[in-house]
Amino acid sequence: MKSFVxxxxxxxxxxxxxxxxxxxxxxxxxADNGVMPCYEIATSASSTxxxxxSTATCYSRCTGASTVSITAVQTLQKEGLFWIWSDVDDxxxxxxxxxxxxxxxxxxSGLDSGTYRLKAEFTLxxxxxxxxxxxxxxxxxxx
Amino acid sequence: MDKxxxxxxxxxxxxxxxxxxxxxxxxxxxxxNRIRIRRILxxxxxxxxxxxxxxxxxxxxxxxxxxxxxxxxxxxxxAAILLLKGFIAKENKDNTQLFAENIAGAPTTIxxxxxxxxxxxxxxxxxxxxIDACACTxxxxxxxxxxxxDQYVKSEYDMHHDNNSAFSVVIGxxxxxxxxxxxxxxxxxxxxxxxxxxIIQLEGVLEKxxxxxxxKSVKL
Numbered sequence: 126m127k128s129f130v131x132x133x134x135x136x137x138x139x140x141x142x143x144x145x146x147x148x149x150x151x152x153x154x155x156a157d158n159g160v161m162p163c164y165e166i167a168t169s170a171s172s173t174x175x176x177x178x179s180t181a182t183c184y185s186r187c188t189g190a191s192t193v194s195i196t197a198v199q200t201l202q203k204e205g206l207f208w209i210w211s212d213v214d215d216x217x218x219x220x221x222x223x224x225x226x227x228x229x230x231x232x233x234s235g236l237d238s239g240t241y242r243l244k245a246e247f248t249l250x251x252x253x254x255x256x257x258x259x260x261x262x263x264x265x266x267x268x
Numbered sequence: 269m270d271k272x273x274x275x276x277x278x279x280x281x282x283x284x285x286x287x288x289x290x291x292x293x294x295x296x297x298x299x300x301n302r303i304r305i306r307r308i309l310x311x312x313x314x315x316x317x318x319x320x321x322x323x324x325x326x327x328x329x330x331x332x333x334x335x336x337x338x339x340x341x342x343x344x345x346x347a348a349i350l351l352l353k354g355f356i357a358k359e360n361k362d363n364t365q366l367f368a369e370n371i372a373g374a375p376t377t378i379x380x381x382x383x384x385x386x387x388x389x390x391x392x393x394x395x396x397x398x399i400d401a402c403a404c405t406x407x408x409x410x411x412x413x414x415x416x417x418d419q420y421v422k423s424e425y426d427m428h429h430d431n432n433s434a435f436s437v438v439i440g441x442x443x444x445x446x447x448x449x450x451x452x453x454x455x456x457x458x459x460x461x462x463x464x465x466x467i468i469q470l471e472g473v474l475e476k477x478x479x480x481x482x483x484k485s486v487k488l
Binding site: 162163164167168169170171172173175177182184186188190191193224225226228229230252259261263264 | 361362363394395397399400401402404406408412413414416418420424426427428429430431432449450451453454456458469471
């Protein structure tokens with residue numbers, strides 16, 4: 126009986142805990158209150174890695190405020206021993222644009238099986254001459 | 269003989285009589301008894317070190333502690349992962365990552381690319397990139413102001429947004445998120461919504477009302 130009661134208490138606690146994020150359903154993302162660190166120039170950025178058999182498609186995009194140029198460097202990385210990431214040979218691409226948004230996609234074929242991710246490093250320059258570099262990783266994918 | 273001398277003599281006599289009993293030979297208990305004595309002494313020592321708690325109380329205390337720890341852990345997680353209608357927001361050091369909340373049954377490839385049928389005055393279509401999981405179409409005006417239309421399969425939507433104010437909005441019949449990315453120099457609005465098949469993101473140098481109106485016009 127005691128065990129049953131204990132189980133019920135735990136079940137109720139877990140249910141209450143899992144329900145708690147729902148309380149944030151109407152909440153906003155962190156407010157720009159000057160305390161939380163944020164991007165200086167960039168407004169949004171993403172890095173996406175997809176596979177079709179042994180070929181990877183690397184897609185990255187970034188947008189900035191009052192931005193006059195963006196340089197993006199895409200690097201495909203493979204997970205090695207002890208979870209250390211290393212760059213895949215001949216899988217680094219660079220692109221520069223003189224507008225406020227950049228998108229780039231590249232492919233790499235003949236990849237071995239393993240876990241991969243895409244690293245995208247964006248360097249944004251705004252109209253005041255200030256620069257910001259941000260790095261965005263894709264989710265990890267296995268082939 | 270005074271009373272002190274008599275006392276001294278009596279003490280001496282007493283000591284002589286009983287001295288043979290003050291150092292008796294050590295008694296050797298049998299092994300069985302020695303084990304019993306050791307057990308009893310061990311119990312006494314344990315009970316004196318920590319007062320015994322009734323078993324029922326102990327279990328309740330442990331349960332309560334575990335519940336408190338669990339709730340605290342979940343509260344921390346809840347603070348880091350927020351739910352905006354249709355989206356999951358994960359706070360990072362200097363940005364917030366948005367993911368689609370419900371990806372079940374959605375297409376896994378881009379079959380057709382959405383576009384803006386009527387652009388604001390002065391805008392022209394720029395670069396467009398399409399891969400199997402996402403598409404991006406850029407529009408610019410002569411001042412360099414931009415409108416960027418992104419389309420993602422739901423499972424691949426993983427966008428890092430600057431930590432700005434965000435609010436739930438409705439685009440047509442669909443839940444969405446509005447983010448105000450404005451700076452001192454530029455008004456930038458971003459709206460993201462789940463149209464049932466894909467996650468569509470529209471970001472541009474526009475006021476909130478204008479970008480929402482434009483979002484409602486996006487079609488295949």
